Structure formats: structure tokens, C-alpha cells
Amino acid sequence: MPFPRYSRHPRLLSVLLLAPLLTGCFASGGGAGEASDGKDGSRLRIALAFPPAENLSPYGADATILSRLGVTEGLTALDANGAAAPALAASWRRENDRTWLFTLRDATFQDGTAVTPAAVAASLTRATRAEPAPAALSGVTLAAKAEGEGAVRITTGETDPVLPLRLSSPGLAVLSPNAYEKQDTVDPVGTATGPFELTKVTGTAAADLDRYDDYWGGRAQASGLDVRFIADGTARANALRTGQVDIAEAIPVAQAASLDKDTRRETATTRTTSLLLNTKSGVFKDASLRAAARAAVDTSALAKGVYEGHADAGAGIYGPAVTWAEGKRVKPTGQADAGDPDGASVTLATYDNRPELPEAAQVLKQQLENAGFAVKLEVREYSRLESDALAGKFDAFVGARNSLLDTGDPVSLLAGDFTCDGGYNLALLCDKGVDRAVAKAQAVADTDERQDAAMAAEAAVLGTDAVVPLVHQRVITGVGAKVSGVLLDPYERTLAGTGTRR
Secondary structure, three states, rough: OOOOOOOHHHHHHHHHHHHHOOOOOOOOOOOOEEOOOOOOEEEEEEEEEOOOOOOOOOOOOHHHHHOOOOOOOOEEEEEOOOOEEEEEEEEEEEEEEEEEEEOOOOOOOOOEEOOHHHHHHHHHHHHHHHOOOOHHHOOOOOOEEEEEOOOOEEEEEOOOOOOOOOOOOOOHHHOHHHOOOOOOOOOOOOOOOOEEEOOOOOOOOEEEEEEOOOOOOHHHHHOOOEEEEEEOOHHHHHHOOOOOOOEOOHHHHHHHHOOOHHEEEEEEEEEEEEEOOOOOHHHOOOOHHHHHHHHHHHHHHHHHHHOOOEEOOOOOOOOOOOOHHHOOOOOOOOOOOOOOOOOOOEEEEEEEOOHHHHHHHHHHHHHHHHHOEEEEEEEEEHHOOHHHHHHOOOOEEEEEOOOOOOOOHHHHHHHHHHOOOEEEEEEOOOOHHHHHHHHHOOOOEEEEEEEEHHHHEEEEEEEEOOOEEEEEEEEEEEEEOOOOOOOOOOOOOOOOOOOEEH
């Protein structure tokens, strides 16, 4: 059905109403908004969309917050082409099928202690014992051991040809021994290695960071970061427009026109918005009803309507930003014939940190109801929704997922999100055919062949109708006219770095 065009006037009114509420948001903590002397640089004020959900633990969703703010690093990083690049490890070599040797660079933790092989090995070992496991370790076991004065030897339980990519994950950041003083928590405040050091965290509202002057990669040009977590997208856009922040992530497409053209940055990303169907319990345990839901969805209406052209209609789990995917895509097989919903009642959930999602969910609700489902829509802030979604308390879930965020490896996403043992399996899918296809892909070392195997595994996942790709997003970031050096990449791992300044 055609997507209805709604008036934007209520949104403009909300911008005006929110303005006084934001006044003073950055008035306290770390000299927010005040320029220090020219030599030391100014502090940057940043508005992020997602507040910490797990007390800034590096092992879950909060790991990306730490990475984007330049707090944490791993042994490796991703370069512009998605290949593994040096970070805390200056180089590495593969010794045999299961063993790699990583040579460390000379660096220090923000608490002043040295980044030693023993500290790195201990940090990685702690990650392997985390519950739930970091997404990058889904289906993988590894052991890290100090080797001499400058290297770490890592051995995997089975052959892992993409280990250097895996170690770039924000969830495998290296922290100092002081971060692990408490048995059940990990404290990233002052214990990481990046150019900015966390100095204060105010619950889910704010975080203050100072420049770490001894950073191995050079002294940052900004003297610090004053971060506020603002879940409301209209409020983030308004804060940038009125000069209360220097950088605002995830600007809603409905607010883009309210910003000056030179303050908008649109980045093609590997993020796909999808409809995930609960395959374990409830209505969508029935494959024919999953097929009916898939048939009911009009993805072009979402791309052109809700996203106002700032997205592409869903083609698969991997979108246009994964440039090699389209030429290798495999048609799904084994999809069930669509059944008759006959008024079956479903609960559709999503979160409002990304403002387009509730609107997309509303359109999906209409499409599913037109197909014969009875739909109840539930919208919450993400941190209040994730645990229930993972526990299968909803029949369907609309979420935005960066397909290459956790490791940079396309196969690892499939293992984490769609296999029986996956740590972020929102569809609760457990299908032997999918597990076999993913396992086959995991064993492939050659890059081109691994991509082929990933697309075959994608086809196996899509064949279950556990997930319906909706749109591939282009993210809009608000950047103040005087700000330069913002780090925007399709993997959404970076934002502020040594060259970010105003």
C-alpha cells in the first residue's frame, strides 16, 4: 500500500517546546562549552542517542559507546576497506591453523601502567569468561598468553581465519588490570588506552572525558569531551541547531531539513533495519505465518516514506555499503508458503532511540493488519527493551543492526544473530540448515570464498523467514560548522579521535 505522508508541523512544534528543556544540559562538568587556551584546544560537546545499558561494560552494546568516544581500543582496528589494521598490536603473523602471534606497540594505559603482554592476555581472558559472551566471541573459544616482553600468542579452539578482524571488535577492548579489581564488573574509567579518558559517568545521563596526553597515537587536539545521552532525536537535532552541542549523532530524517546543509553529514553504513520474528514461541513459530508476514511487508514504502529517501529498500542482511554483497547474493530457498493469519494476535516491539523505528513499526503494523494479523505495538527506550527482546517476550521486533559492527566479518554476524548458540539471536532461531551453512562459512579462509560462503549462509537464514530486511540506512550526523575531523565510517565504530576539534 502507498505510504501516507504525514504533516511535519507537530515535529516543528516539538522542536520549539524542547528548546528550554535543553538549556543548561551542558552547563556543568568538565568545563563544557568553554574553550581553554588555544594550545590546549577546546572541549567538544557531544549528544549521543543511546544511553549506557550495561554501566558501560565493554562486553555488550555499550562497547560501541566507548569506541566511538575514543576511550577504548583493541589489538586491531578496521581500515576504510574493512580490513584488519594495527592498533595496540603493531603487527601479527599466523603461526599455524589455530595460533597467531601479535607484537605489541609501546603504549600505556590511562592509569599510567604499561600495556604489557601479561596485561593484554589477562584482559582478553577476562572477555572470554564474560556472561553473556561478547558478540565477537560467539561460537569461538580462544586462549591468550604472554610471549616474552613484547608479544601475545593467541590460540583458538578451532581454525579461525579472521581472528585479526575479530580482535578489532569494540567488545574485545584491552583494559588495564585495575579495570578488573571487582569480580563481577569491569570499570573502563581511567583504565583504557585511547586518546580520551573517562573521568566521570553520571548514570545514563552524561559522561565527561579528558584528553589522555600520553596516548601512543599522538595528543588529541580537543582537550576533552562532554557527552550527554539524549534519546529523543528531535532534542538532539535541536541541540545542534541552537549551538548547544558540537556533534549530534543519529539525526532523524524528519529533522534533517531543520539543520543547515553544511552541518549535515550523511554516511552510507552497513546498518540494516529488519523485522525479526520470534521463531521459538507464539504466532511466528509457524513458518507459514512468518511467510505471511514477509509477504505483507512493502519495503519501498519504508525507504521512500519513513526514511524520506535516506535509505535503500531491504535487499538482504547485507546492504549496498557492503560493496561486494550484491554481486554474490544468493536467492533464498525453502521458504514456506504464506498461511492465513486469520486474526492472529501479535505484539510488535521497537525502540525510540532511533526515531524512524517507531514510525516504521507503525507502518508495519498497518501492513500486517491489512494481511490479517491483529497487532499490538510496544515502544520503549532501548535499554528497557533489550532483555525482554532477547528473552523472546515479543512476537516481532523492529531493530537496526550494523551487520559488520562486532567483528567486520560478515560470517560472525550470522553466527551471533541467527544460530542456535548466537548471543544476540533476537529471532530465537535454531535451524540445523542455518547452523551448517554458517559453520561451513566460518571455516573458509580465502576472502573471496568466505564472502561467497557468507552469502550462501545469508540465503539459508532468509529462507527461514526469521528476519525480513526492511531498509539499509544512511546515517545523518549533525556536525557544527566550526567542527572538523569527525570520524564517520560505515561500521559506526568511530566518532571522536585525535584530529577532532573546533
